[in-house]
Amino acid sequence: MQRLKTRPQFQAALAGGTVSRTPHFALHRLTLTRPSDIPLAPAEQVGPAPSPEQALFGLFDVWLGAMVPKRWARRAVTRNAIKRQIYNVSEHFGDRLPVAAHVVRLRTAFDRKQFISATSEPLKLAVRQELVQLFERAVRPLTPQAEA
Numbered sequence: 001m002q003r004l005k006t007r008p009q010f011q012a013a014l015a016g017g018t019v020s021r022t023p024h025f026a027l028h029r030l031t032l033t034r035p036s037d038i039p040l041a042p043a044e045q046v047g048p049a050p051s052p053e054q055a056l057f058g059l060f061d062v063w064l065g066a067m068v069p070k071r072w073a074r075r076a077v078t079r080n081a082i083k084r085q086i087y088n089v090s091e092h093f094g095d096r097l098p099v100a101a102h103v104v105r106l107r108t109a110f111d112r113k114q115f116i117s118a119t120s121e122p123l124k125l126a127v128r129q130e131l132v133q134l135f136e137r138a139v140r141p142l143t144p145q146a147e148a
Contacts, residue, residue: 001094004065009056013101020138022130024108027138030101034060063101064090072109078118082127089131096139
């Protein structure tokens, strides 16, 4: 699994559309197409260039980025803890995610009255449970249904 690093990569993945949502998080996905194995002709004979989105992602792999805005998590320690949770949970779903660029975005704040400490165990548990739900919803359509 590769990590998104540049602003254009994040913008392209966000433009791909939302595939899963929970009360606090949204998962955006931009599907990547496999580059053709046909060798390129000389520059004057080449047709249209690949899409700019495809050019941003050099490897045909699962890409993931995390967006935790200050607006929804004021403390840096909280933002970093949430990002760590996003990357840790995504590792468990990495083999089930399609080849695409994914962005997990925090879309609303966790209640500071309920989670007083910036890195409390209850907050980490709540974030982890919600992220598991988010990724399960995102991979569910890809898995074959046991009962039809």
